[in-house]
Amino acid sequence: MENPLKEICQILKGEDDFLIASHYHPDGDALGSTAALGFILKALGKRFRIYNQSGVPEAMKWFTLPSTMLTEVPKKFDGWYIILDCGDAARMGETLMNAMDPEKSINIDHHMGNSDFATINWVDTNRPAVGEMITLIARELKISLSGPIGEAIYLSIATDTGFFTYGNTKPETLEIVADILRHGLQLDEYVPKIRNQWSMKRIKLWTIALAKIELYHDDQTAMIFVTQEMLTETDTGGPDCEGLVNFIRRIRNVRVAIVVREDTQHRFKFSLRSSGPDNVQVVASTFGGGGHRNASGGMIENTAEYVRNRLTETLSEKLYNI
Ligand SMILES: [Mn+2]
Numbered sequence: 001m002e003n004p005l006k007e008i009c010q011i012l013k014g015e016d017d018f019l020i021a022s023h024y025h026p027d028g029d030a031l032g033s034t035a036a037l038g039f040i041l042k043a044l045g046k047r048f049r050i051y052n053q054s055g056v057p058e059a060m061k062w063f064t065l066p067s068t069m070l071t072e073v074p075k076k077f078d079g080w081y082i083i084l085d086c087g088d089a090a091r092m093g094e095t096l097m098n099a100m101d102p103e104k105s106i107n108i109d110h111h112m113g114n115s116d117f118a119t120i121n122w123v124d125t126n127r128p129a130v131g132e133m134i135t136l137i138a139r140e141l142k143i144s145l146s147g148p149i150g151e152a153i154y155l156s157i158a159t160d161t162g163f164f165t166y167g168n169t170k171p172e173t174l175e176i177v178a179d180i181l182r183h184g185l186q187l188d189e190y191v192p193k194i195r196n197q198w199s200m201k202r203i204k205l206w207t208i209a210l211a212k213i214e215l216y217h218d219d220q221t222a223m224i225f226v227t228q229e230m231l232t233e234t235d236t237g238g239p240d241c242e243g244l245v246n247f248i249r250r251i252r253n254v255r256v257a258i259v260v261r262e263d264t265q266h267r268f269k270f271s272l273r274s275s276g277p278d279n280v281q282v283v284a285s286t287f288g289g290g291g292h293r294n295a296s297g298g299m300i301e302n303t304a305e306y307v308r309n310r311l312t313e314t315l316s317e318k319l320y321n322i
Helices: 004-014 028-043 094-099 130-140 147-160 171-182 187-195 200-210 228-234 244-248 281-286 304-320
Strands: 017-022 047-051 080-084 105-109 120-123 214-216 221-226 256-264 267-273 295-300
Touching: 004 105, 004 120, 004 130, 017 028, 028 047, 028 080, 028 130, 028 147, 105 130, 130 147, 130 171, 147 171, 147 187, 200 221, 200 228, 200 244, 214 304, 221 244, 221 304, 228 256, 244 256, 244 267, 256 304, 267 281, 267 304, 281 295, 281 304, 295 304
Parallel strands: 017 047, 017 080, 080 105, 105 120, 221 256
Antiparallel strands: 214 221, 256 267, 267 295
């Protein structure tokens, strides 16, 4: 495709009915980019609907949407499907995937290895968030980043860059944020809305989990096992564990942080974090997992004892060379 951005803007201007969707269990980027594009279509006076198979998560219920978030695919829909932040078609959920008209679909994404599942595919892996790509659409259509559009784009970019701390944060990313601030976004009011959304259940889970940190390799590896028992006891789930691995990575002199979560009996999901040259991707790939040099993960089906031993042994071999 010569210039998918221009082509997408032509369709947004020329057509009238759109369904915007993102991956189920939406994160800040999925929800923020969906809303931002909705606000753009609203500004253009177009008909549109927004859809997410799993709806708006509890922690983002406060967020201003351009219209009601549908959780059912509309029966009679003849317009264009715009799919955001989905590395492959299955991420949008099966119902929409089956309903989507492959001849009238747009895929806007930043994941590596995107399967180019739509009619028009705009995939840019250098973008830290889809929200940044939606900004380019707004600019092309001469729509300013004021009010709810700016808020939605800020949510997208801030959450996918760890509030501008990950390596994917580029000068251009901060220039977009500067533009949003010039249009009036008040960070002291807005950022607490995004960040201060923890439930007491989650705090209870972390309290139990943090009390069980295990240290290995001369205290250079910190590991936590989150068991089904802990999750049941605190009435929490997988999403409540998010961020735990980054948190224990903050212990001084720890080079690798690991959180292992019991998914079902004898099935464990693990996340690894490191920084700089310490490559945890090679450790994850030993178990068929994936990710990046400093953030990777995967799954092991065996006993907890086996998982603990294999992960520490593999780290000894592949990372610490001991
Ligand atoms: Mn994203």
